[in-house]
Amino acid sequence: MLGQEKKSGCCYDSQNLEKTPSKKKVFSKTELAIKKWKKKRGSLIMALHEIQDLKGFLPWEDAVEVAEGMNVPLARVYEVLTFYNYFKLEAPGDIIISVCYGTACYLKGGKDVLDEFSEKLGIADGESTEDKMFHLQTVRCVGCCGLAPVVVINGKTYGKVRPSDVRGMIEEWQEKHAAKNSVDGASDGE
Amino acid sequence: MENKAKQDAAMLAKLDEAADNQRKKHKSYKCQILICNSTSCRSSEGKEVIEALGECVKSHELTEIVEIIPTGCMGLCAKGPLVRVELAGKNPVIYKHVNPMLARLILAQHVMMALKHKGDFQLPDFLKEHTLPIDMPFFAKQTKIALDNVGIINPDSIEDYLSRGGYESFRKVLTMTPSEVIDEIKKSGLRGRGGGGFPTGLKWDFANKSEGDEKFIICNGDEGDPGAYMDSGLLEGDPHAVLEGMMIGAYAQKATTGWFYIRAEYPLAVERLTKAIKHARKYRLLGKDILGSGFDFNCEVRLGAGAFVCGEETALIASIEGKRGTPRPRPPYPTESGLWGKPSSINNVETFANIPKIIRMGADKYYAIGSDKSKGTKVFALTGRVENGGLVEVPMGMSIKEIVSDIGGGVADGKQLKAVQTGGPSGGVIPTYLHDLPVCYDKLKEVGSIMGSGGMIVMDNDDSMVEIAKFYLGFTVEESCGKCSPCRIGGTQMLRILERISEGKGKKEDIDKLKRLSFAMQKASLCGLGQTSPNPVLSTLKFFEEEYMEKMTEEANDEEVK
Ligand SMILES: Cc1cc2nc3c(=O)[nH]c(=O)nc-3n(C[C@H](O)[C@H](O)[C@H](O)COP(=O)(O)O)c2cc1C
Numbered sequence: 001m002l003g004q005e006k007k008s009g010c011c012y013d014s015q016n017l018e019k020t021p022s023k024k025k026v027f028s029k030t031e032l033a034i035k036k037w038k039k040k041r042g043s044l045i046m047a048l049h050e051i052q053d054l055k056g057f058l059p060w061e062d063a064v065e066v067a068e069g070m071n072v073p074l075a076r077v078y079e080v081l082t083f084y085n086y087f088k089l090e091a092p093g094d095i096i097i098s099v100c101y102g103t104a105c106y107l108k109g110g111k112d113v114l115d116e117f118s119e120k121l122g123i124a125d126g127e128s129t130e131d132k133m134f135h136l137q138t139v140r141c142v143g144c145c146g147l148a149p150v151v152v153i154n155g156k157t158y159g160k161v162r163p164s165d166v167r168g169m170i171e172e173w174q175e176k177h178a179a180k181n182s183v184d185g186a187s188d189g190e
Numbered sequence: 191m192e193n194k195a196k197q198d199a200a201m202l203a204k205l206d207e208a209a210d211n212q213r214k215k216h217k218s219y220k221c222q223i224l225i226c227n228s229t230s231c232r233s234s235e236g237k238e239v240i241e242a243l244g245e246c247v248k249s250h251e252l253t254e255i256v257e258i259i260p261t262g263c264m265g266l267c268a269k270g271p272l273v274r275v276e277l278a279g280k281n282p283v284i285y286k287h288v289n290p291m292l293a294r295l296i297l298a299q300h301v302m303m304a305l306k307h308k309g310d311f312q313l314p315d316f317l318k319e320h321t322l323p324i325d326m327p328f329f330a331k332q333t334k335i336a337l338d339n340v341g342i343i344n345p346d347s348i349e350d351y352l353s354r355g356g357y358e359s360f361r362k363v364l365t366m367t368p369s370e371v372i373d374e375i376k377k378s379g380l381r382g383r384g385g386g387g388f389p390t391g392l393k394w395d396f397a398n399k400s401e402g403d404e405k406f407i408i409c410n411g412d413e414g415d416p417g418a419y420m421d422s423g424l425l426e427g428d429p430h431a432v433l434e435g436m437m438i439g440a441y442a443q444k445a446t447t448g449w450f451y452i453r454a455e456y457p458l459a460v461e462r463l464t465k466a467i468k469h470a471r472k473y474r475l476l477g478k479d480i481l482g483s484g485f486d487f488n489c490e491v492r493l494g495a496g497a498f499v500c501g502e503e504t505a506l507i508a509s510i511e512g513k514r515g516t517p518r519p520r521p522p523y524p525t526e527s528g529l530w531g532k533p534s535s536i537n538n539v540e541t542f543a544n545i546p547k548i549i550r551m552g553a554d555k556y557y558a559i560g561s562d563k564s565k566g567t568k569v570f571a572l573t574g575r576v577e578n579g580g581l582v583e584v585p586m587g588m589s590i591k592e593i594v595s596d597i598g599g600g601v602a603d604g605k606q607l608k609a610v611q612t613g614g615p616s617g618g619v620i621p622t623y624l625h626d627l628p629v630c631y632d633k634l635k636e637v638g639s640i641m642g643s644g645g646m647i648v649m650d651n652d653d654s655m656v657e658i659a660k661f662y663l664g665f666t667v668e669e670s671c672g673k674c675s676p677c678r679i680g681g682t683q684m685l686r687i688l689e690r691i692s693e694g695k696g697k698k699e700d701i702d703k704l705k706r707l708s709f710a711m712q713k714a715s716l717c718g719l720g721q722t723s724p725n726p727v728l729s730t731l732k733f734f735e736e737e738y739m740e741k742m743t744e745e746a747n748d749e750e751v752k
Pocket residue numbers: 381382383384385386387388390410411412413414415498499500501502503504536537538539541643717718719
C-alpha cells in the first residue's frame with residue numbers, strides 16, 4: 001500500500017542491465033548503458049537518462065566515460081547536461097520531493113505547499129538538506145492536474161495536498177528512511 | 191512468389207483472428223469492470239483498487255464471469271479513481287472516488303447481487319451515493335474521436351485495440367496510393383493539434399514531395415504546456431491509435447523511420463507506447479515489407495529532458511540529435527531539411543490520434559464536425575477552479591460557456607467565474623463576458639488568446655490576473671533557451687517589471703513599458719516561445735488592466751514625481 005514503488009524513471013528496459021550475469025568481463029552499469037546506446041542514432045540523451053536512472057545523478061566521471069565511449073566531444077556532453085533541467089550533476093538527497101509547479105497546481109496553492117516544505121526542511125527549491133536526506137525540487141505538471149496541488153515523493157504521488165499535510169509527509173518519509181537504513185545496516189553486518 | 195502470397199494472407203488472417211478472438215472473449219463474460227489505470231487515478235489509490243478487485247474476483251471464483259479491464263483516462267480526473275460496471279442488458283454504472291474498500295462492496299453488493307437476481311436488482315442506496323449519473327453533461331455532451339478508445343480498452347493489449355477496428359485504417363491505406371491518402375487528409379480539414387493549427391494534409395504533401403534516401407516522421411509528445419495532459423492521456427490510454435496515425439502518415443510521405451519524442455516526466459506513457467510498438471512488431475505491422483505491401487517502416491522512442499522549448503520543432507530535432515534544444519530559423523522547414531538534414535515531418539500526438547478515425551469514418555464525415563475553419567474535435571485538459579476537472583473532447587466551435595458550465599459543471603465551491611485561460615504560456619485569458627465565443631483557432635486568436643495544445647484553466651474571482659501573468663512569464667523566462675536576445679533579455683525585463691508591480695512598487699508608466707517590450711519580443715524573437723510569451727501579459731492587461739492599476743501604490747508613484 002505504502003507506494004514502495006521504485007522511482008519510476010524513464011528507462012523502461014533498464015532492468016535488463018541488472019540481470020546480466022557476470023561471466024567474463026564485468027561491465028559497469030555505465031559501460032553497459034554506453035554499449036546499449038552507442039550504435040543507435042540520436043541516443044546521447046537516452047544514454048544519459050539511463051545512467052541517471054541507475055545512479056540518481058550524473059557523476060562527472062560518467063560524463064567523461066560517455067563522451068569517450070560514444071565518441072561525442074566532452075564539451076557537447078557537458079552542454080547537454082547543463083542545458084536540460086532533468087539532469088542532475090550532483091548527488092541529490094535520498095528522498096526526492098517534487099512539488100508540481102504547473103499551472104493547475106500553482107493556481108490551487110502549489111506555492112504554499114512549496115514554501116511549507118522549504119520552511120520545514122530549511123532548503124530552497126533545487127537544494128538538498130545537509131544530511132543529504134531530502135532534496136526539494138519543482139516539476140512542471142506530472143499529468144495529474146485534476147488532483148492539484150500535487151507532490152511526488154520518490155515516485156509516490158500525493159494529490160490535493162494542503163500545507164498542513166506537509167509535516168506528516170516529511171515524517172512518513174523520515175520513518176521509511178530510518179527503517180530502510182536499519183535493514184541495510186543489518187545486512188551489511190554493521 | 192506463391193509462397194509469399196500465402197505468407198501475406200496468413201499475416202492478415204492472424205490479425206483478423208486476434209480481433210475476433212478478443213471480441214468473443216469479451217462477450218463470454220457476463221460483467222465487465224473497467225477501472226481507470228492512468229497516472230492520475232493510479233496515484234489516488236487506483237492501483238490498489240485494481241489489485242483489490244482482482245483478488246476479490248478470484249476469491250469469489252468469478253474469474254470466468256467477471257472481467258476486469260484496466261483502462262486509460264475516463265475523463266473525470268477530479269473525481270477519480272473511476273470505476274465503470276457493465277452488466278449485459280443493463281445501463282453502465284460509473285462510480286467515483288473508489289477506494290479498495292468501496293471496490294469490494296461494489297463487487298459484492300452490486301455485481302454479485304445483480305448476477306444473482308437478474309431483472310429485479312436495484313442498486314442499494316449506500317452505493318448509489320457513490321455513482322455519477324451516466325447522462326450527466328460531462329459525459330453526454332462530449333464527442334469522442336481522438337479519445338474514442340480511451341477509458342474503454344486496455345491500452346496494454348493490442349488485441350483489445352484490434353477488436354475495436356484497430357489497424358483496419360492502416361490496412362485500408364496500404365491499398366491506396368500515398369497521394370490518395372494525402373488527399374483524404376486534406377479533405378478532412380484536419381489542422382495540427384500541437385498549437386500551430388497548420389493543415390496536416392498540406393504538411394504531408396510537402397513531406398511527400400521532398401526527396402531523400404531516408405525520410406523521417408516525428409511525433410511531438412513533448413507536451414510543454416505546464417498544466418495540461420491531453421497527450422499523456424492519449425499515449426497512456428490508446429498508444430496504438432497514435433502509432434497507427436504515424437504509420438499512416440509514414441506511408442503517405444514514404445517515410446522510413448518514425449521517432450516519438452516524449453516528455454521524460456511521463457514514464458507511464460513511455461512504457462505503454464514502447465509496449466505498443468513491440469506488440470505491433472509482433473504482428474508484423476512494423477518492420478520490412480509490412481503485411482506484404484512492400485512498405486518498410488520502423489520507429490523508435492526518444493525522451494525529452496525537461497526543456498519546454500524542445501516542443502518547438504527545430505529544437506526538438508536538435509534534441510534528438512543529442513544537442514542542446516535550441517531552435518533555428520526556418521526556412522528551411524523540417525520537411526525539406528530536418529533530423530540529420532533529412533526531410534522530416536512533425537505532428538502532435540493528438541493530430542496522429544485523429545488520423546485512423548478520419549480514414550475509418552471518411553473525410554467528408556469528419557469535415558462535417560466542427561466549425562467553419564476548424565474541423566473535427568479538440569481534446570482539452572479542463573483544470574483549475576472547475577467542478578468537473580478532467581480530460582474532455584468536444585466538437586470545435588462549442589462555446590467556452592458550454593465547456594465550462596455544462597461539461598465542467600461550473601466553478602467549484604460556489605465561487606464566481608472570472609476568466610478562462612487557453613493556450614498555456616503562449617495564450618491568454620478570456621473574461622466571462624466573452625464566454626459565448628466558439629472555441630476554434632480563429633476566434634480565440636481574435637480575442638488575444640490561442641487554441642494552443644488544449645490547456646483550459648478556469649479561474650475564479652479570487653485569482654489575481656497579475657499573478658497569473660507573472661506565473662506564465664516566469665515560466666517562459668526560465669525556459670528561454672537564451673539564443674536570441676529579444677526573448678532572453680526582453681522576457682527578463684518584463685518579469686522584473688511584473689514583480690515590481692506585484693510587490694506594490696510599480697509605476698504607472700510600467701504598463702507602457704510592458705506593452706513596448708511585448709511588441710519588440712513578438713516581432714524580433716527567433717521562435718514561437720519568445721514571440722508568444724508576452725501574450726499572457728498582454729491579454730491580462732487588455733481585459734483586467736484595473737487589477738494592475740490597483741496594485742500601484744501612491745508611494746511608489748509619488749517618488750517618481752520628486
Ligand atoms: C515554444 C514552443 C513549444 C511548443 N510545444 C509543443 C508541444 O509541446 N507539443 C506539440 O505538439 N507542439 C508544440 N509546438 C508546436 C511544434 O513546433 C509543431 O508546430 C507541432 O508539433 C506540429 O504538429 P501539428 O501540426 O500536428 O500540430 C511548440 C511550439 C513552440 C514554438
